[in-house]
Structure formats: C-alpha cells, structure tokens
Amino acid sequence: MAVELDPALLATYSDDQLYTLLKEQSNLPRHVAIIMDGNGRWAKRRYLPRVAGHRAGRHSVRRCVRACGKLGIEVLTLYTFSQENFNRPEAEVKALWHFLHETLSSEREDLDRQNVVLRASGALHQLPGKARDTLQQSIDSLSGNTGLILNLALAYGGRQEILGAALILAERLSSGELNADQVSEDDFAQGLYSPELPDPDLMIRTSGEGRLSNFLLWQLAYSEILITPVLWPDFSERDLLLSVADYLTRDRRFGKLSESAQTPLQTGGESLLDPARWKRLLKVRP
Secondary structure (H helix, E strand, O other): OOOOOOHHHHOOOOHHHHHHHHHOOOOOOOEEEEEOOOHHHHHHHOOOOHHHHHHHHHHHHHHHHHHHHHHOOOEEEEEEEEOHHHHOOHHHHHHHHHHHHHHHHHHHHHHHHOOOEEEEEOOHHHOOHHHHHHHHHHHHHOOOOOOOEEEEEEEEOHHHHHHHHHHHHHHHHHOOOOOHHHOOHHHHHOOOOOOOOOOOOEEEEOOOOOOOOOOOOOOOOOOEEEEOOOOHHHOOHHHHHHHHHHHHOOOOOOOOOOHHHHOOOEEOOEEOOOHHHHHHHOOOOO
16 A cells, blocks of 8 residues: 655655655565666766766665665665677776776675675676676675675666576476476566566666666566656665655555445446446437
C-alpha cells in the first residue's frame, strides 16, 4: 500500500529527517537500480573532457552506496558499462576501464568499513585483464560482508543476457533435464547473470532521458521507474532519499486492481459496473 507523503512538505525536511521518516516505513524497496546518465553532458557544460564527468560521477556512487546502506536497502545495481559503450572512441573506453581499476582499488577499504558486498553482472570475460583481476580481487575481499549488495552491471546488455538465458534453457531442454511443458519463468531466470538477486523495485535514470538503454530488460518488468533531470555527477544523497520517498507513494498492483477499484462504484443505488447499465449508456440513439 502506498504511503501518504506530501512532496511539498518533504522538500522542507533535512536529510536527517528524511532518513528518520524513510526508515520508519515497512515497504522500502529491496533493490534499487540506477542508470547513471549525464556524465558527458556534465563535463561538456564545464568545458571539460568527457572522462572528467566519469570521475565526478564517482562521488555520486559513493553517496548512493552510503544512503542505501543507511536505509537498509538490500541491493543497489549500477549500470556501469554497457555493451553499447564498447562502440565509444577507443581512448574513452580505455580510460573507463582504467577508471574502474583505479576506483575499485581506492574504494575497497571504505566499502569494507560499510559492510558492503560487491557483485558484478554482465559478460565479464570481455573486461580487460587488469580491470577483471581488480574486480575479482575486490569481490573476494568483500565476500565476508553482510550489508548492502553493490552490483555493478559491467559489459552488460539486457538483450544479450536474455539470449544467453534462452541458450542455457535450450541446453537444459535438449539434455532432458527439463520438459518443455514444465518450463517456468523461474527456470528461465536461472540463466540470467545474477539470478540470486531480487528484481529491482525502483529504477532511477538520471539526466532526463526516457529510455531503458538495454538495461535489465527482463528484471524491470514491474519495477517502478523514476526519471530525474539531474545529471549523474550532481545526483546527491538527498536526491536518492527523495527518489525512495517517491517510490513509497506508488501503488504497486502488479496487474491487479487495488481494493478501492475492486469495490463496485454506486450512483443512485446502481452499480457503475452493472452490465445492464452500460448496455443502456452505450446504446446508439437516433
């Protein structure tokens, strides 16, 4: 059930007040996913190279990890590098992989202090050796933690993930492990990159673009989507808190009707859902 939250009132709250309010709620999202968009535009507006925007976005990652950890959110998935990003200029791609190596190396101790578990989803074999080794070292060193799961979508593509899951399912059918008439959505999902993670409850896209960009196409089927005009390097801890507050106002029905919608509406003692009434209303008159 959605929570009654007044946006105008929330805008007057301090960050500490927002934390207090949100942690009192029982229906916080388990999994938040973010398309971190706008790094290039942020840099361009400041007459800086694009890579400067990626470096600035690191601070937003740090803020969101901290906020999700404090709220008790289980999973934060960040769209870090897509399959389509491989088509960018070679110099930028190399800089992004170097930046990943650099960031993981420098942030590992802080993530450990915050009890963060690190995961990665994607075609990880496509990562350059140095970045892949640093990623695995970081995953291993944080594997004993029990707090927020930080899941990095790397060399990730939603269509590629679905295709891979379909091929795995086909192999299971071919081997006789499964019968075609018994296949379920859960069977299919076992072939996804991170089947152990819950589907995102809330997906945030920064920079105002209104598309999914090949991100978690299977998992986002019933996620609540929030698009903000804020460019990723400017996305603050407060922006994350207000996004979660907005999520709490949503009425998630998963295709069902809400209780109020299930109650027949009455007008003059007659139900608005009475078939006979609608037959009269829709009757063609001369």
